[in-house]
Amino acid sequence: MFWLPDVEPLGSKENEMKLRRAWRAGAAVALAGAALLPACGRRRQAEVNPIVPSFTVSRPKAPLGSAVEITYTWTVEPGAKKIPESYRAFVGFSDPKGVMLFEDDHVPTPPPSSWEPGKTYSYTRTKFIPIYPYVGEVEVRMGLYPYPGRGERIVLKGDDAGMRAYRVAKMELLPQTENIFLVYKDGWHSPESSPQTPTLERTWTKKDAVVSFKNPKKDIVVYLEADTNYKAFDQPPVLTMAVAGKSGVTVPIANSEVFLEKVRVKAQDLGNDEWVDLRLSMNQSFVPKLKGVNSHDERELALLVYHLYVGEADKLGNLPATTVVDAGPVTLPPPASPAPTLVAGKGAPASKTAVPAGTPAALKSPGPARTPGPKRP
Secondary structure, eight states, X not given: OOOOOOOOOSOSHHHHHHHHHHHHHHHHHHHHHHHTSOGGGSOOOOOOOOEEEEEEESOSEEXXXXXXXXXXXXXXXXXXXXXXTTXXXXXXXXXXXXXXXXXXXXXXXSOGGGOOTTEEEEEEEEEEOOOOSOOEEEEEEEEEEESSSOSOOOOOSSEEOSTTOEEEEEEEEEOGGGSOOEEEOTXXXXXXXXXXXXXXXXXXXXXXXXXXXXXOSSOEEEEEEEEOOGGGSSSOOEEEEEETTTEEEEEEOOSSSOXXXXXXXXXXXXXXXXXXXXXXXXXXXXOHHHHTSOTXXXXXXXXXXXXXXXXXXXXXXOOOGXXXXXXXXXXXXXXXXXXOOBOTTTOSBOSSOOXXXXXXXXXXXXXXXXXXXXXXX
């Protein structure tokens, strides 16, 4: 607090000027005193935990809707502090103005709580780039945050873009027209949103589903990310993927978790026709209403597809060899019966079953067997 000098009573301009000068002088003294206060009254800067995030991608330029292989690396330097339980990796893809377009948040492998000083941890994930109304350069930012959101992001060692998100790389998004275009034909229901992630669409197939694409006359890799309701089947479900009716794989499905398959098909197996069919055939299907899964759903269901992508092998960059399987020969068996139909008004299986018009023939499954992919974090 400071005191004003003695002045005459208010009422004249001269007295007002004296008061203003006294106020300014006193305020200057007060500000100078505040500047000399101990620094401990200010907020302390958070200490850096010497962990360095880094990011590499199989191809630096990728079309919207395509798949890329991302390798994440966390270098835990000597002196790094232990990370508490339940921390996840934050990965944001932002435009040049800093607006985040999409993300790849996940639990690192192994979890951060198990990291030890002096060690480096790397793992690779497949990312399907969303269909977003933007093409051009994107900046990739990484960090560590607590899940489900209690606490602060960890201060890491790197180029902080703000909010403890660290710049690690840049990519370029190309137009979706750079992809092989898929034409969805028989055996597909309408797309629907995921209850957990409304922006994510997925599509149920019938027992057999077909898509076609223009023959690139090159080796291709087919990406399929899907799951199903394992408990709704009378016997363990088996998926057969076949291209041009010549090459494919079989995938035994062991549970209801999401799986990812990557199948390489050689150019000579695509044939010489202008268009090529890709068939997804399950050994059986089910009707939810008959299984008590959903009392109102009378559709024939088999496989729930999240992503289906066909890429030219020479444009995909370096793919982890252990995650891709080469297609083997398959043959087409006689038509098979689909799931039972409903008797109108009774909600019970019909006494006879029939193959709906336009349903593709089921596929035999003698191709190379595949085990389900790892559980998605």
